[in-house]
Amino acid sequence: MTTLLAVIAAVLCGCGTYLILQRQLSRIVVGVSLIGHGAVVLLIGSGGGRGDPVFVGGELRSFTDPLPQALALTAIVITFGVIAFLLALAYLSWIITNDDDVEDDLEDRFVARGLRRRDDMVPADDLLSGNREVE
Amino acid sequence: MTKLVALPILLPLLAAALSIACGRNRNLQRLIGVVTLTAVTVISTALLIHVDNVGIKVVQAGGWPAPIGITLVADRFAVIMLLIAAIMLLAVLVYAIGQRGAEQRHVAFHPTYLVLAAGVSLSFLTGDLFNLFVAFEVMLMASYVLLTLGGRAEQVRTGMTYVVISLLASTLFLIALAFIYATTGTVNMADLSVRLEDIPSGLRSALALLLLIVFGIKAAVFPLYFWLPDSYPTAPTAVTAVFAGLLTKVGVYAIIRTQTLLFPADTRPGTLLLIVAAVTMVIGVLGAIAQDDVKRILSFHIVSQIGYMIMGLGLFSLAGIAGAIFYIIHHIVVKTTLFLVAGLIELRSGSGRLANIGGLAHTAPWLAVLFLIPALSLAGIPPFSGFVAKLALVQAGLDAGQYIVVGVTLAVSILTLFSMIKIWANAFWGQPHDATESPSAPITAPITVPTVAPISSPRLMMAVTGALVALSIGIAVFAGPLYRLSERAAADLIDTKQYTETVLNP
Numbered sequence: 124m125t126t127l128l129a130v131i132a133a134v135l136c137g138c139g140t141y142l143i144l145q146r147q148l149s150r151i152v153v154g155v156s157l158i159g160h161g162a163v164v165l166l167i168g169s170g171g172g173r174g175d176p177v178f179v180g181g182e183l184r185s186f187t188d189p190l191p192q193a194l195a196l197t198a199i200v201i202t203f204g205v206i207a208f209l210l211a212l213a214y215l216s217w218i219i220t221n222d223d224d225v226e227d228d229l230e231d232r233f234v235a236r237g238l239r240r241r242d243d244m245v246p247a248d249d250l251l252s253g254n255r256e257v258e
Numbered sequence: 259m260t261k262l263v264a265l266p267i268l269l270p271l272l273a274a275a276l277s278i279a280c281g282r283n284r285n286l287q288r289l290i291g292v293v294t295l296t297a298v299t300v301i302s303t304a305l306l307i308h309v310d311n312v313g314i315k316v317v318q319a320g321g322w323p324a325p326i327g328i329t330l331v332a333d334r335f336a337v338i339m340l341l342i343a344a345i346m347l348l349a350v351l352v353y354a355i356g357q358r359g360a361e362q363r364h365v366a367f368h369p370t371y372l373v374l375a376a377g378v379s380l381s382f383l384t385g386d387l388f389n390l391f392v393a394f395e396v397m398l399m400a401s402y403v404l405l406t407l408g409g410r411a412e413q414v415r416t417g418m419t420y421v422v423i424s425l426l427a428s429t430l431f432l433i434a435l436a437f438i439y440a441t442t443g444t445v446n447m448a449d450l451s452v453r454l455e456d457i458p459s460g461l462r463s464a465l466a467l468l469l470l471i472v473f474g475i476k477a478a479v480f481p482l483y484f485w486l487p488d489s490y491p492t493a494p495t496a497v498t499a500v501f502a503g504l505l506t507k508v509g510v511y512a513i514i515r516t517q518t519l520l521f522p523a524d525t526r527p528g529t530l531l532l533i534v535a536a537v538t539m540v541i542g543v544l545g546a547i548a549q550d551d552v553k554r555i556l557s558f559h560i561v562s563q564i565g566y567m568i569m570g571l572g573l574f575s576l577a578g579i580a581g582a583i584f585y586i587i588h589h590i591v592v593k594t595t596l597f598l599v600a601g602l603i604e605l606r607s608g609s610g611r612l613a614n615i616g617g618l619a620h621t622a623p624w625l626a627v628l629f630l631i632p633a634l635s636l637a638g639i640p641p642f643s644g645f646v647a648k649l650a651l652v653q654a655g656l657d658a659g660q661y662i663v664v665g666v667t668l669a670v671s672i673l674t675l676f677s678m679i680k681i682w683a684n685a686f687w688g689q690p691h692d693a694t695e696s697p698s699a700p701i702t703a704p705i706t707v708p709t710v711a712p713i714s715s716p717r718l719m720m721a722v723t724g725a726l727v728a729l730s731i732g733i734a735v736f737a738g739p740l741y742r743l744s745e746r747a748a749a750d751l752i753d754t755k756q757y758t759e760t761v762l763n764p
Contacts, residue, residue, distance in 0.1 A: 143422070
């Protein structure tokens with residue numbers, strides 16, 4: 124049982140990592156939430172194997188450890204909230220730039236253009252407009 | 259006295275709820291915020307005096323005894339951090355009220371700010387590793403909102419990076435928690451400290467490193483610092499100031515707490531920490547030298563300064579950890595002040611780009627004084643607080659025989675001074691630029707579009723900044739008692755027995 128959970132967690136984290144390395148924000152959001160699920164599965168798995176339900180019948184010794192489940196529940200709620208915020212941010216980014224891609228860091232773009240003198244710089248507005256290949 | 263321990267967490271949370279309810283009345287929101295944070299400051303002061311005289315205070319939430327219930331622990335280190343954080347939060351709130359930027363425009367500012375305060379307090383006080391995760395999330399969630407307040411294009415861009423990186427770090431923290439619970443069956447820090455001694459040392463090292471990576475991302479140490487200089491400068495000035503002063507230091511606090519308390523002496527990654535510290539210092543300061551925007555320079559300096567604190571921890575000696583604690587106290591005050599000054603510079607000249615500012619020493623001499631003192635302090639020039647903090651660390655390093663790291667700290671200090679002089683020479687000397695003449699020249703501040711409302715009251719902002727500068731001078735003047743306090747806090751951290759005994763067998 125625990126091995127199965129570990130495998131599931133590994134697959135979730137693996138897929139999530141692949142998605143995070145993409146350029147599209149929507150994929151990154153999905154990737155982050157997959158890794159979050161993987162972590163929650165690991166938390167559940169950390170409680171040991173299967174046991175009796177808590178409080179309803181069963182021996183005192185054979186209970187499932189309830190603490191990891193409480194922790195997992197907390198983690199799910201928190202991750203849910205953050206993912207919702209992330210989605211809102213991704214949507215805002217799409218509205219602003221009309222584009223789903225992660226943009227390069229502004230300074231990176233300055234450096235990449237090899238601009239030595241500020242006077243030669245393209246107006247910053249062009250660089251900020253999400254138009255990554257201005258020129 | 260015991261009940262007071264929970265108040266720095268509960269008061270801001272309740273006030274945040276109240277603040278949302280009074281959303282329409284900005285003046286009432288301001289009053290709630292200032293009164294609450296003043297109360298937290300007073301409570302923290304009382305706690306510090308009490309804990310320093312009597313000893314560690316423990317609160318078991320709900321009355322459940324330690325390994326089962328949620329524990330709040332106020333020891334010297336936690337309470338020192340709590341007090342300095344409360345003072346900074348209060349000062350920056352007053353500054354934000356004076357600035358009337360984001361604070362004026364957004365209903366969400368005050369409630370979110372108070373939630374941030376609650377999260378910061380909880381991360382210092384909690385004695386439970388999972389609760390630390392919750393505290394981080396409370397704090398980070400508030401910081402996401404504050405960072406993207408206004409929703410300008412570059413805020414959204416850098417906000418995405420910040421949120422994704424923080425979320426990944428939190429997920430990694432969860433995974434670490436799962437491993438820790440699977441190996442020991444507890445998440446209570448005092449209990450963990452006892453039980454981890456019986457775990458095979460290889461497993462222990464893996465857990466220690468996993469936690470180090472998690473908190474390393476939050477604290478922005480090399481090689482996990484890249485998100486910081488990009489995301490911090492885009493937020494409103496007051497927000498950047500409080501982030502710069504507090505958030506990364508919460509990460510450093512967590513590193514120091516977990517590495518000293520949880521893991522026995524043979525698993526402590528001392529050499530690794532020293533290497534990381536040295537590289538962090540060098541990379542941060544080199545990054546700062548390459549920048550030409552005041553806020554970005556200061557952001558890179560945060561990274562550089564984190565290295566000093568990690569170095570103090572990496573020595574794992576009484577003097578080293580005491581130096582690190584003293585350095586944190588000094589750094590929080592000075593860094594916050596510098597960002598507040600950066601905000602004043604932007605207000606004055608409409609831009610943070612060094613190319614667009616000049617001659618401020620003539621047009622705003624007081625601003626020059628307010629910048630010069632914390633800047634010299636940051637570089638470690640005597641007689642300011644930075645000098646005392648660096649001296650403590652250098653002495654600790656020499657005592658431990660770590661000459662290479664000590665050499666690096668001294669070299670980095672010179673480079674820090676160099677980049678502070680760069681700001682000074684560009685912004686304060688030279689020809690004054692007339693801000694009203696060409697506020698929107700093509701290249702004006704892509705990073706720092708002036709977000710200043712015309713009605714801001716620079717006098718209040720100057721007063722707050724001046725008070726913080728006075729505080730940093732105060733740290734230098736009272737360096738003796740403060741250092742002895744840091745030493746007592748460090749002694750508590752090294753001798754974990756007292757902590758575990760007080761928590762587990764009250």
